[in-house]
Amino acid sequence: MQEPQVNHRSLAGGVVLTTVTGQSAGPTLALLGGVHGDEDEGVLAVRLVLSELRGLPLRGTVRAVAVANPPAWDAHSRTSPLDGGNLARSFPGDPADGPTAAIAAAVTAEVIEGSDALVDLHSAGIRYRMPLLAGYCADGPAGAASERLAVAFGAPVVWRHPASAPGRSLSVAAQAGIPAIYAECSGGGSIRAHELDTYVAGVLRVLAELGMLPSSGDRPAPPRWVHGQGDLDTGAAAGGHGFFVSSVRAGDVVRRGEEIGRFHDHDGESAHPVVAPGDGMVMFLRRQARTATEDVLFVLAGLDGREEAGA
Ligand SMILES: [Zn+2]
Numbered sequence: 620m621q622e623p624q625v626n627h628r629s630l631a632g633g634v635v636l637t638t639v640t641g642q643s644a645g646p647t648l649a650l651l652g653g654v655h656g657d658e659d660e661g662v663l664a665v666r667l668v669l670s671e672l673r674g675l676p677l678r679g680t681v682r683a684v685a686v687a688n689p690p691a692w693d694a695h696s697r698t699s700p701l702d703g704g705n706l707a708r709s710f711p712g713d714p715a716d717g718p719t720a721a722i723a724a725a726v727t728a729e730v731i732e733g734s735d736a737l738v739d740l741h742s743a744g745i746r747y748r749m750p751l752l753a754g755y756c757a758d759g760p761a762g763a764a765s766e767r768l769a770v771a772f773g774a775p776v777v778w779r780h781p782a783s784a785p786g787r788s789l790s791v792a793a794q795a796g797i798p799a800i801y802a803e804c805s806g807g808g809s810i811r812a813h814e815l816d817t818y819v820a821g822v823l824r825v826l827a828e829l830g831m832l833p834s835s836g837d838r839p840a841p842p843r844w845v846h847g848q849g850d851l852d853t854g855a856a857a858g859g860h861g862f863f864v865s866s867v868r869a870g871d872v873v874r875r876g877e878e879i880g881r882f883h884d885h886d887g888e889s890a891h892p893v894v895a896p897g898d899g900m901v902m903f904l905r906r907q908a909r910t911a912t913e914d915v916l917f918v919l920a921g922l923d924g925r926e927e928a929g930a
Contacts, residue, residue, distance in 0.1 A: 650681060
């Protein structure tokens with residue numbers, strides 16, 4: 620077997636695009652890590668996938684960017700220190716609108732557009748905890764194909780979003796009719812072996828689903844399904860300064876009124892329970908105790924009927 624051809628090319632903002640071309644023609648997968656600079660899991664997973672591909676009979680092309688936001692990565696920060704930009708809210712970008720928008724524009728034009736599928740590997744980052752999951756947007760012509768890829772990825776939870784929110788890599792893909800998924804896991808600045816292994820195996824399973832690699836026959840267990848708009852922009856804010864003390868874990872299923880945590884004022888003089896506004900799965904859970912008024916404490920996702928029936 621001849622090895623796939625590997626090329627590296629520099630894009631705007633220090634982004635390095637690695638293109639792996641298989642021996643036979645086939646689909647193109649766009650693969651992103653490090654869209655947020657405090658999320659190491661996706662960066663390492665992309666590099667490990669590239670290394671795995673050297674020995675595999677690839678059909679088609681993989682366009683991979685391990686570190687999609689190099690200034691944020693260098694600063695270990697979710698956002699760019701150059702302009703405060705959040706790359707995951709900056710797509711499709713504009714080359715003339717500052718460093719983060721320029722990176723978004725380059726990744727849109729050179730990586731996402733013209734591909735047949737997108738996988739964007741995130742994690743909860745420094746400030747939150749999240750369950751290991753694959754997410755996708757159900758709207759648009761690529762919704763059903765995105766769902767198939769999310770299931771193929773093999774994470775224990777699949778999060779279905781009714782519509783793509785603006786500024787995301789997934790919204791650019793949805794607009795172009797390209798099936799797209801993202802992945803999340805616990806974060807916190809450390810990497811857990813089983814999450815990293817799921818990311819690497821998950822991307823290889825997506826490649827197999829697309830017919831770009833032979834199927835390994837490895838079938839992940841059926842996922843738990845959750846739904847909702849849910850991202851940090853829609854979460855429950857602290858509403859005051861103090862300490863957040865969590866009572867549940869990311870991925871726990873909570874019922875309406877159940878305690879998610881407690882909020883103590885800075886002096887320890889008063890505390891109030893933070894409760895679930897409805898039934899759901901805890902998708903984001905604030906990791907850091909010291910909390911300002913606008914900080915989001917948690918985000919719940921709705922439980923699917925199939926989840927309720929199986930629980
Ligand atoms: Zn992220």
